[in-house]
Amino acid sequence: MSQPSNHNILLLGETGSGKSTLINYLANYFLDGSPDDLKIAIPTKYHSQNLQGSPKHSEQDINDQTKSKTEKCTLYCFEKNGKQYGFIDTPGLSDTSGVLKDNEHIANIITTAENIGSIAAIALVINGTVARVTVSLKNAIEQMRSAVPDVLLTNLVVVFTNCSADTVNFELSVLKPWTILERNIFYMNNNALRVAQKDWNNNQTKKEKLISQWKTSMEEIELMMEQIDQFGSMASNAFGEMYKLGNALTVQLNECQALIKQLHDKEKQYQDSLKALDQATIGIKTNSDYSKKVTKEEIVLIDTPYWNIVCRNCNRGSECCHDCWAVAVKFCGKFHNYVCTKCSCSLNFHYFERFKPKKEYKVVVEIDANKKQQYDKHTQTKARIEGELPKLSTNIESLKQSFDTQVQKIQNCCRSLKKIRSLGKFTVEQADVFMNILQDMHNLASIVGTADAKARLNYVDSLTEFI
Ligand SMILES: Nc1nc2c(ncn2[C@@H]2O[C@H](COP(=O)(O)OP(=O)(O)OP(=O)(O)O)[C@@H](O)[C@H]2O)c(=O)[nH]1
Ligand SMILES: [Mg+2]
Ligand SMILES: [Zn+2]
Ligand SMILES: [Zn+2]
Ligand SMILES: [Zn+2]
Numbered sequence: 268m269s270q271p272s273n274h275n276i277l278l279l280g281e282t283g284s285g286k287s288t289l290i291n292y293l294a295n296y297f298l299d300g301s302p303d304d305l306k307i308a309i310p311t312k313y314h315s316q317n318l319q320g321s322p323k324h325s326e327q328d329i330n331d332q333t334k335s336k337t338e339k340c341t342l343y344c345f346e347k348n349g350k351q352y353g354f355i356d357t358p359g360l361s362d363t364s365g366v367l368k369d370n371e372h373i374a375n376i377i378t379t380a381e382n383i384g385s386i387a388a389i390a391l392v393i394n395g396t397v398a399r400v401t402v403s404l405k406n407a408i409e410q411m412r413s414a415v416p417d418v419l420l421t422n423l424v425v426v427f428t429n430c431s432a433d434t435v436n437f438e439l440s441v442l443k444p445w446t447i448l449e450r451n452i453f454y455m456n457n458n459a460l461r462v463a464q465k466d467w468n469n470n471q472t473k474k475e476k477l478i479s480q481w482k483t484s485m486e487e488i489e490l491m492m493e494q495i496d497q498f499g500s501m502a503s504n505a506f507g508e509m510y511k512l513g514n515a516l517t518v519q520l521n522e523c524q525a526l527i528k529q530l531h532d533k534e535k536q537y538q539d540s541l542k543a544l545d546q547a548t549i550g551i552k553t554n555s556d557y558s559k560k561v562t563k564e565e566i567v568l569i570d571t572p573y574w575n576i577v578c579r580n581c582n583r584g585s586e587c588c589h590d591c592w593a594v595a596v597k598f599c600g601k602f603h604n605y606v607c608t609k610c611s612c613s614l615n616f617h618y619f620e621r622f623k624p625k626k627e628y629k630v631v632v633e634i635d636a637n638k639k640q641q642y643d644k645h646t647q648t649k650a651r652i653e654g655e656l657p658k659l660s661t662n663i664e665s666l667k668q669s670f671d672t673q674v675q676k677i678q679n680c681c682r683s684l685k686k687i688r689s690l691g692k693f694t695v696e697q698a699d700v701f702m703n704i705l706q707d708m709h710n711l712a713s714i715v716g717t718a719d720a721k722a723r724l725n726y727v728d729s730l731t732e733f734i
Contacts, residue, residue, distance in 0.1 A: 273351045274350065274353065274498075279415075280360070280392035287309045290309055291460055294343070296488045297345035297352070308321045337358045342355050355380070355383065378507075387422065393437060415688065424447070429457075431455075453491050459477055512680055523700075531711050535714060537663060557634060557638035566625070568625075570621060585623065596614060602617075684733075685733070
């Protein structure tokens with residue numbers, strides 16, 4: 268880049284709006300060029316560069332109308348009446364190469380503006396035939412709006428290309444809330460470089476028209492230069508400051524989004540743990556009766572000092588003949604036809620014993636293995652969750668704090684940005700990230716449902732003023 272001049276004018280505009288062409292026209296204005304003696308600072312499809320010392324460069328894709336031809340910012344310096352003027356050609360915005368490319372261009376433009384040190388004016392170059400504002404022009408204007416610091420708002424000129432004052436189709440209200448004074452609006456049809464000289468030189472009508480338009484352009488440039496002279500130049504470190512703040516804001520928003528995601532996960536985990544804890548408690552309660560006391564019947568043999576007749580077959584709880592004095596079992600009166608009248612078993616099963624059977628009742632503890640397993644499982648789960656909850660809680664609190672600090676930073680950053688650029692808003696991507704954060708916070712507030720979460724949501728919601 269050459270030595271910065273006294274008055275530097277930054278050209279901003281959509282791809283193909285005619286910035287580079289305007290610089291070529293300016294070259295002719297400053298160097299007394301004419302359609303027959305064209306001064307070319309920036310090569311075009313039909314004209315090669317012919318200025319001494321002009322920055323050596325080539326325009327990209329000279330045949331592709333949709334791509335920004337100008338790839339990087341270039342300063343072109345001219346002199347008139349002892350005054351120096353520097354025009355900064357910039358890559359066109361709303362490039363079909365995408366938003367990222369645009370951001371790259373904007374970053375590039377702002378760094379250039381910052382390096383140049385002082386910017387006297389910004390010229391918005393707009394194709395004046397565009398009646399209905401296309402999405403891409405809208406984007407371009409949006410991008411320009413976010414790029415221009417307040418201090419330069421009074422030094423805006425608009426150059427409508429491809430038109431004249433009476434054919435311009437553009438609705439100036441599109442630029443709102445910027446209002447551009449009538450005297451700072453210029454109209455020109457810079458079409459002499461669009462075709463080869465031989466295409467119009469031999470056609471008198473074409474030639475006359477072209478020369479008349481050329482004259483108009485030169486007159487408009489003359490008026491524009493008078494206006495720019497009035498502006499005076501001012502330090503443009505606002506550009507650099509703005510750029511830094513904008514980048515910081517992006518980083519902060521992204522960090523904020525990561526934090527809210529983590530917070531969301533942890534809160535979800537906490538809520539799930541609470542639910543699991545409830546379930547475990549219920550599980551413990553419903554299975555706590557896994558052990559049962561049951562009364563069981565048992566036959567015990569009690570020694571006796573006398574002989575009893577006892578049946579070995581049916582295991583009744585009592586003897587068939589108590590203290591029997593019969594000489595043999597078959598003579599015992601308790602038998603009838605070889606069958607015991609007490610237990611109905613055959614005589615053969617009966618013997619003399621020095622004991623008697625007795626029924627006893629015993630209380631035993633019975634364990635339901637299935638229930639016990641459930642009970643133990645739920646008890647373990649409960650203990651585990653009770654151990655985890657305090658840790659989760661601390662984790663959530665510290666995440667909340669980091670989040671709040673981050674939001675505070677964002678707010679401060681937005682305020683500082685607003686001071687430099689009151690029309691400034693989040694960029695499209697920043698707004699996207701911000702909306703995601705808000706959405707996550709909504710989800711979070713409905714998960715936890717606490718007043719604290721709602722307050723936090725409302726606080727962040729109040730930052731929407733910056734969108
Ligand atoms: N008819 C007519 N054509 C123009 C005018 N201004 C520029 N053009 C043509 O429009 C095309 C794009 O012009 P450029 O000057 O390269 O546009 P630019 O703004 O520098 O584009 P980028 O470098 O992509 O940002 C070229 O073919 C120009 O000759 C104009 O006022 N009238
Ligand atoms: Mg260009
Ligand atoms: Zn007997
Ligand atoms: Zn018997
Ligand atoms: Zn018996």
